[in-house]
Every structure is written in C-alpha cells, then in structure tokens.
Amino acid sequence: MSVRDRLLVLLAGVLVLATVAGVAVWRAAERADRKNQVQAGGPAVHAGTVSLAGSGGRRIVFRSMAWGPHRDELASVPAADPEGSRTASGVKCLRFYAAAGTGICLQAERGPVNDTYRALVLDAGLHTTRRVDLAGIPTRARVSPSGHLVAWTVFVGGDSYAGTNFSTRTSILDTRTGVLQPTLEDYTVTRDGKRLRAADLNFWGVTFADDTHFYATAATGGHTYLIRGDVTAKTAVTLRTNVECPSLSPDGTRIAFKKRVPGLSPDAPWRLYVLDLATLRDHPTAETRNVDDQAVWLDDQTLAYSLPGDYGSDLYTTPATPTGTPHLLTPSALSPSWLG
Amino acid sequence: MYVSESRGSTPAAASRSAARGLPRPGRRSAVASTVLALGAVSLITDISSEMVTAVLPLYLVTGLGLSPLGFGLLDGVYNGFSALVRLVGGHLADRGGRHKQVAAFGYGLSALCKPLLLAAHTLPLIGAVLAADRTGKGLRTAPRDALISLSSPPQGRGRAFGVHRAMDTTGALLGPLVAFLILRQAADGYDAVFTVSFCVAMVGVLVLLLFVPSRAREAAAPGDGAERPSLRAAVALLGRRELRGLALCAVALGLATVSDSFVYLMLQRRLGVPDRWFALLPLGTAAAFLLLAVPLGRWADRVGRWRVFVGGHVALLLAYGLLLAHLRAGVLPYAVLALHGTFYAATDGVLMAAAAGSVPAALRSSGLALVQTGQAAARFCCSIAFGAAWTAFGDRSALAGAAVALLASVALSIRLRPAEAV
Incomplete structure (x- = not known):
C-alpha cells in the first residue's frame, strides 16, 4: 500500500469511528436531558420548604431521584403518605442523613473539568454550617441521635492501569467543637486483644449509639468485622466477622446489616440480616433480595433500605424479623431519614 | 528533534x-x-x-x-x-x-x-x-x-x-x-x-x-542466524553474563521499589496532603515523568544507561528519605512527586534501552520480556512484603526498611555494574 492509500484508509477509519463516538455521546446527552423532564406517572414534586426540626409532624426527608427539575434534591413527604406529593428543598445531595435538627449532605461540586465532592453539615433550616472537602465518591452518611456527631464514608478510587484497588475513608466530625477526625485509620483497633495494624485496613458505614460510641465495619485481609468504636478514646474493638454497613436499632439492642451469605452468586452476595448485640447471633429479615445499602430503622420493628429501580433506586420497608413481607415505600428515592 | x-x-x-x-x-x-x-x-x-x-x-x-x-x-x-x-x-x-x-x-x-x-x-x-x-x-x-x-x-x-x-x-x-x-x-x-x-x-x-x-x-536475518528464537534460547539468554547481571540488578532494585499506591498513601499520612488532592497525586508523578523522559533518555545515551538507571533509584531513595523526615514544609509533597516522576523517567524506558544492548535482535522481545517480568515480579513481592511489614511494625518502619533495602540494592548494582552495552 502506498503512503497515500494508508492515509486514506486511516482517514476513512477515523471518520467511521468518530461518527460512532459522536452518536454515542449525542445519545447519552439526549438521555441526560430527558432526566430533567418530568417522567409520566412519576412522583409529583413541588418546590417548597423542607425542615429538619423536631416539630412539624412525622415525615421522611430523602434524596428524590424522580426525573424533572427537582431531581436529586432533598425532599420531604408525610410519613403517613410516602407516595404523596414531594416538597423539594433546592438542596442537592448524593447521600443524606438527619437527626435532631442536624443534617449531613454529601454532594458533588461541578469543577472546570471533573466533579469534586464535599460534605455539608446542615442546620434545621438546611443552611450550611460546616463544609469539608472529600477525597472520593460519597457512599455512607450518618448523624448521632443527639445531632452532635456526623460521620461519612467515601470511596477512593484505583489509580493504576485497569486497577481494581479501591479503598474507603471514613471521617467523624463533632459539630459542637468543629473537631474533624479525618480517618478512622488513626484509631487503635484491637482484634482478640491484639492491636490490628494493616495497610489494607478500611472502615465504612458508621452508626452511632450515642455521642461517644459507634459501630462500623472494618475490613482487612479479605474479612469484614463489626467494630465498636469510642470517639473520645479513638479506639475500636472487633466484635464479630461478616458484618457490613451496620445500622443500630433505636432501642440499641440490635444491628441491621448486610451479610455476605455463603453460597450465593457473587453478583448478588448480600442479604439484609439482623444481629442481636447481647448474643451476637443473627437472623435474616423478610427481604430475600440482594441488599447493598446501610438500612435505616423506622422504629424498633421495621427497616427501610434501597433497591435498584427503573429511575435510580426505590425505597422498601421490611419487618426486622424472618416473617412478614417487604413493601415498596416510594420509588425514585434514596437516603431516607424519619424525622419529627 | x-x-x-x-x-x-x-x-x-x-x-x-x-x-x-x-x-x-x-x-x-x-x-x-x-x-x-x-x-x-x-x-x-x-x-x-x-x-x-x-x-x-x-x-x-x-x-x-x-x-x-x-x-x-x-x-x-x-x-x-x-x-x-x-x-x-x-x-x-x-x-x-x-x-x-x-x-x-x-x-x-x-x-x-x-x-x-x-x-x-x-x-x-x-x-x-x-x-x-x-x-x-x-x-x-x-x-x-x-x-x-x-x-x-x-x-x-x-x-x-x-x-x-x-x-x-x-x-x-x-x-x-x-x-x-x-x-x-x-x-x-x-x-x-x-x-x-x-x-x-x-x-x-x-x-x-x-x-x-x-x-x-x-x-532477525543474517548474523543472528545462530540464535533460533526457541523457548530454550530465550531461557538461555540468562546465561549471558551481561543480561544476567542486568536482570539481577533490576530484580534487586525492584524488590525495594514500593508500589505507587503506597507512595501516595505515605505522602498523605506522613506529609499531611489534604484529602481533596489525593486523586491528583498520580498526575504529579506523570507530569515529571513526561517532562524528564526525553532529557534523561538522551542523557542515558551519553553517560551510560546503567548509570542513569541506578541514578533513578537514588532519586527514589531521596523520595523515601523525604517521606521519612520529620518535616512538614509545603514544598515537600511536590519534591516527593518530582523525585518519583524522575525515578520513572530515569528507569522505565532506560532499562529497556540498556537491556536491548545485551540481547540479540532475534531474541529481543523475549529478552526484554524476561527483564520486565523479573522487575515486575520483584516489585510485586515488595508490595506484599511492604504490606506485611506495615501490618507488623507500622508504616514508618516499613518504609525505613524499604529504604535500607533500596540502599543495599543500589550499592549492589554499583558493585556488579553489568557492562554497558553501548
């Protein structure tokens, strides 16, 4: 082939490939635009005021994923009418949690090239009282029952060629003093009485018992552990293995968690379980599908969690016992908190 | 150019x-x-x-x-x-x-x-x-x-x-x-x-x-006829003194080369690089690598590839030193990344240039693969050992150990000094 021929072949190839690439980007942009238009039959959403205060009736505040102008905004619905019209706040969050008038909102910030992430501490009126830049993609957020402590977890991504090494970073912030503990890796962790020190030690999914004690997941060497941590002493001990994304019941006696159940397909390895803290024995819940979420207790008997849905994810509830039936709470919603 | x-x-x-x-x-x-x-x-x-x-x-x-x-x-x-x-x-x-x-x-x-x-x-x-x-x-x-x-x-x-x-x-x-x-x-x-x-x-x-x-x-034509590209010939390459010495040094240095992710983790833990910069650290290494790859390659042609290759590991040793030092100056993270990028610029292509001179054309690909694999396997072993040392003794001691190993490997490499091919 002469040089001219080779150049022509290259040109033709580049043209074809550029067309394919252009069409792919165009179609994806169209699809992204559609998400800004209200979906037929989707939840009704209107702009309004959302409050995290204790007064104002029992309600659910969550990230509304319904298509339209208020997509990804914090919204509230009455707890008695979860499928009713949503009041959208104008504050966008990827992950959210609130208790006792304090909210934690993990949100994306549009940069010149890529998105960066930050954690915002919100007061009852959704005003930002503290802002912390994040090292990675938000995944979990929690507030202590008193509203004094907030915690979050982010994924820090792999940086090598086709690399698959991901790590998590979990931080705890005291909203009273403003003191930030940037990573639980600074804690002294003991397992069976011996100090655990490893480069591959990761933490995620904090759930607070009070303003000193919390539970979370720690992982090292391919195992996950339930840990009980002390914020003041900066210590933690492992309690048992195979507990991820713990969530403490309001009465403080049980922990809902996702369990990697042996024998399940590696595509869908997790089931929602409940652990009795007094006996450290666990039992399944009525939900039999794969749950990859940090569940939330509505009350001492019921759990809420998200499952993938047609428009983002949908919220379900289930009894915290092996018997009963899970119910769809509301579609296109994530990160719920029951307030009031 | x-x-x-x-x-x-x-x-x-x-x-x-x-x-x-x-x-x-x-x-x-x-x-x-x-x-x-x-x-x-x-x-x-x-x-x-x-x-x-x-x-x-x-x-x-x-x-x-x-x-x-x-x-x-x-x-x-x-x-x-x-x-x-x-x-x-x-x-x-x-x-x-x-x-x-x-x-x-x-x-x-x-x-x-x-x-x-x-x-x-x-x-x-x-x-x-x-x-x-x-x-x-x-x-x-x-x-x-x-x-x-x-x-x-x-x-x-x-x-x-x-x-x-x-x-x-x-x-x-x-x-x-x-x-x-x-x-x-x-x-x-x-x-x-x-x-x-x-x-x-x-x-x-x-x-x-x-x-x-x-x-x-x-x-691969005339002159190289004696070197049939068989598996046996590829393995026999290690019988050549030059290539064996080169591979040995590359392995020894690789055994003391801490993987990138550990370097970035140490940067954050020891020098207090803020969280939001964490994702950008590899860019710092890449930028220095990009800027220095050609100048150091040319320099290697002039003063000897082996010298530059070993010199690159000295740059890495300096980076370890900065990570171990009890300093918290604002320029330190930049200096570490610059040294880390210099290390890559002085070693990655330069090792291949050096190895090419010790392998006949007919077996060039096998010979280069042999050296690369030896180096990669050594670095992998280092990662495992480093992780284990971190678990047992903490991050600082692990890095100090790696620094001592690197110093020993550099000394060994200077002593062995496989003949410069060109």
Whole structure:
C-alpha cells in the first residue's frame, strides 16, 4: 500500500469511528436531558420548604431521584403518605442523613473539568454550617441521635492501569467543637486483644449509639468485622466477622446489616440480616433480595433500605424479623431519614 | 528533534514521518518514524484506557450502585498471571519475527474489552473484562519495546524510549480529561465514555497496522542466524553474563521499589496532603515523568544507561528519605512527586534501552520480556512484603526498611555494574 492509500484508509477509519463516538455521546446527552423532564406517572414534586426540626409532624426527608427539575434534591413527604406529593428543598445531595435538627449532605461540586465532592453539615433550616472537602465518591452518611456527631464514608478510587484497588475513608466530625477526625485509620483497633495494624485496613458505614460510641465495619485481609468504636478514646474493638454497613436499632439492642451469605452468586452476595448485640447471633429479615445499602430503622420493628429501580433506586420497608413481607415505600428515592 | 516529536503526537503526523520510509540510523536529528508511530499508538491507546480508569470508580459506585471494596483481592493472583502473559507475548513475537502481529493482537484485545464493559454489570464480570484488558497490555508490551529498540540506532535507544514514554504519558494525562469532558456533555454517560474509549483504541490499532512496518524479520536475518528464537534460547539468554547481571540488578532494585499506591498513601499520612488532592497525586508523578523522559533518555545515551538507571533509584531513595523526615514544609509533597516522576523517567524506558544492548535482535522481545517480568515480579513481592511489614511494625518502619533495602540494592548494582552495552 502506498503512503497515500494508508492515509486514506486511516482517514476513512477515523471518520467511521468518530461518527460512532459522536452518536454515542449525542445519545447519552439526549438521555441526560430527558432526566430533567418530568417522567409520566412519576412522583409529583413541588418546590417548597423542607425542615429538619423536631416539630412539624412525622415525615421522611430523602434524596428524590424522580426525573424533572427537582431531581436529586432533598425532599420531604408525610410519613403517613410516602407516595404523596414531594416538597423539594433546592438542596442537592448524593447521600443524606438527619437527626435532631442536624443534617449531613454529601454532594458533588461541578469543577472546570471533573466533579469534586464535599460534605455539608446542615442546620434545621438546611443552611450550611460546616463544609469539608472529600477525597472520593460519597457512599455512607450518618448523624448521632443527639445531632452532635456526623460521620461519612467515601470511596477512593484505583489509580493504576485497569486497577481494581479501591479503598474507603471514613471521617467523624463533632459539630459542637468543629473537631474533624479525618480517618478512622488513626484509631487503635484491637482484634482478640491484639492491636490490628494493616495497610489494607478500611472502615465504612458508621452508626452511632450515642455521642461517644459507634459501630462500623472494618475490613482487612479479605474479612469484614463489626467494630465498636469510642470517639473520645479513638479506639475500636472487633466484635464479630461478616458484618457490613451496620445500622443500630433505636432501642440499641440490635444491628441491621448486610451479610455476605455463603453460597450465593457473587453478583448478588448480600442479604439484609439482623444481629442481636447481647448474643451476637443473627437472623435474616423478610427481604430475600440482594441488599447493598446501610438500612435505616423506622422504629424498633421495621427497616427501610434501597433497591435498584427503573429511575435510580426505590425505597422498601421490611419487618426486622424472618416473617412478614417487604413493601415498596416510594420509588425514585434514596437516603431516607424519619424525622419529627 | 523537538519539532519531529511534537509532530509525532498526532497519527497523521506520525504517518508523514513514516512516509519517508524506514529509519535512517545515521541521522542523529530525527527519531525513527517507527518509534514515532509506536509512540502515537501508545498515546492514543493510553487516552482510551485512562478514560476508563478515570471513570471506573464513579461508574461502579454511582452508575451501578456497587460497593467495589474487596474488588482488588484478585489483583495479586492476576499479577502473577500477567507476568506469564508477558513472557508468552515476548516469545510469540520472536518466533518468526511477528512483533507487529502480536502487538496488534494485544492492542486489539484491549480495544475489544471496552464495549464489553457496557454489557458487564456485576463486579465479577467487570473484573473479568479488566483482566482480559490487562492480558492485552501484557501481550503487547515486550513486542512493542522490541520494535522500538530494533528500529533505533544503538547509540540513540535511550532517546527513542524516552520519546515513546513521553508520548505514552501524554496520552495517560489526556485520557481522564476526555472522559470528564464527555461526562460534562452527558451526565451519567458512562456508556458514551466506554464507546468513545473503544473508538479511540481502534484508531490506535489502525495506526499500528498502517504505519508500523513489520520488519522485525529483516532485523532477525543474517548474523543472528545462530540464535533460533526457541523457548530454550530465550531461557538461555540468562546465561549471558551481561543480561544476567542486568536482570539481577533490576530484580534487586525492584524488590525495594514500593508500589505507587503506597507512595501516595505515605505522602498523605506522613506529609499531611489534604484529602481533596489525593486523586491528583498520580498526575504529579506523570507530569515529571513526561517532562524528564526525553532529557534523561538522551542523557542515558551519553553517560551510560546503567548509570542513569541506578541514578533513578537514588532519586527514589531521596523520595523515601523525604517521606521519612520529620518535616512538614509545603514544598515537600511536590519534591516527593518530582523525585518519583524522575525515578520513572530515569528507569522505565532506560532499562529497556540498556537491556536491548545485551540481547540479540532475534531474541529481543523475549529478552526484554524476561527483564520486565523479573522487575515486575520483584516489585510485586515488595508490595506484599511492604504490606506485611506495615501490618507488623507500622508504616514508618516499613518504609525505613524499604529504604535500607533500596540502599543495599543500589550499592549492589554499583558493585556488579553489568557492562554497558553501548
């Protein structure tokens, strides 16, 4: 082939490939635009005021994923009418949690090239009282029952060629003093009485018992552990293995968690379980599908969690016992908190 | 030469230089057109692969809603497999002088993995696709480096590898930019990113097929007749004093080379780099690598590749020292990243340039694969040992241990001093 021929072949190839690439980007942009238009039959959403205060009736505040102008905004619905019209706040969050008038909102910030992430501490009126830049993609957020402590977890991504090494970073912030503990890796962790020190030690999914004690997941060497941590002493001990994304019941006696159940397909390895803290024995819940979420207790008997849905994810509830039936709470919603 | 380099950064320009025919070893001003073409292929391919690498965590967590933790558990197993693949690629390329074909297969395999990512929605499947992608990378590396060395005059190999690595790194820096620009146009458009990545990778394969001459056969012709490219001959390469010494030193130094992710982790823990900068640390290394690859390659041609290669490890030793020092000056993280990038610029291509001189043309690909694999395996062992030392004694002691090992390896390398090939 002469040089001219080779150049022509290259040109033709580049043209074809550029067309394919252009069409792919165009179609994806169209699809992204559609998400800004209200979906037929989707939840009704209107702009309004959302409050995290204790007064104002029992309600659910969550990230509304319904298509339209208020997509990804914090919204509230009455707890008695979860499928009713949503009041959208104008504050966008990827992950959210609130208790006792304090909210934690993990949100994306549009940069010149890529998105960066930050954690915002919100007061009852959704005003930002503290802002912390994040090292990675938000995944979990929690507030202590008193509203004094907030915690979050982010994924820090792999940086090598086709690399698959991901790590998590979990931080705890005291909203009273403003003191930030940037990573639980600074804690002294003991397992069976011996100090655990490893480069591959990761933490995620904090759930607070009070303003000193919390539970979370720690992982090292391919195992996950339930840990009980002390914020003041900066210590933690492992309690048992195979507990991820713990969530403490309001009465403080049980922990809902996702369990990697042996024998399940590696595509869908997790089931929602409940652990009795007094006996450290666990039992399944009525939900039999794969749950990859940090569940939330509505009350001492019921759990809420998200499952993938047609428009983002949908919220379900289930009894915290092996018997009963899970119910769809509301579609296109994530990160719920029951307030009031 | 800077003119010809920048012109080489687009496929069309590379082809223009290719148009003038095969390299002219006598001319010191131009880098061989084949090197520029291979550089263009690497640049384009790196744009493609780094596009995927940049958005993968985001895709897994926000696009698919998966928890990617524990995903890296198979990395160790796969690293061993990858080393084997590299040796196989090197050997296959030497048999019948099929460097171009084997390289094209490797690039093609990686390209085909990109659309497969669209179909894989679970962690095990995505892991399998990424493994296939890296198999492609493992296969193509040694034949490509053999082609670079075979198409450059011996006295200009350091520069040729420097130019190639600089172009390669340029692609790696551009890839994430392209990916994020696409996500700007189309929110959550991960499928678009993967499709564009595939198209870009295919352009790379096209440039390779069209503009890289398959002339390794000529290089393997008379004079090298005694070296039949058999497996036995490839293994027998280690019987050569020069190459054995080189491989031994590369392994010894590799055993004390802490992996990048540990370096960044230490940067953060010891020097207090803020969280939000964490993702940008690899860019610092890449920038220094990009800027210094050509100058250090040329310098290696002048003062000796072995010297520069060992000198690169001294730069790494200095970086360890800064990480161990009890200082918290604002410039320290920059200094560590600059030294880390210098280490790569002085070692990555330079080692290949040095090794090329100790391997006959007919076995070039196998020989380079042997050295690369030895180095990679040693670095992998270092990672495991470093992780274990971290667990047992803490991060500071682990790094101090690595520094002592590196110092010993540098001393050993200076003492052994395999004869300079050129």
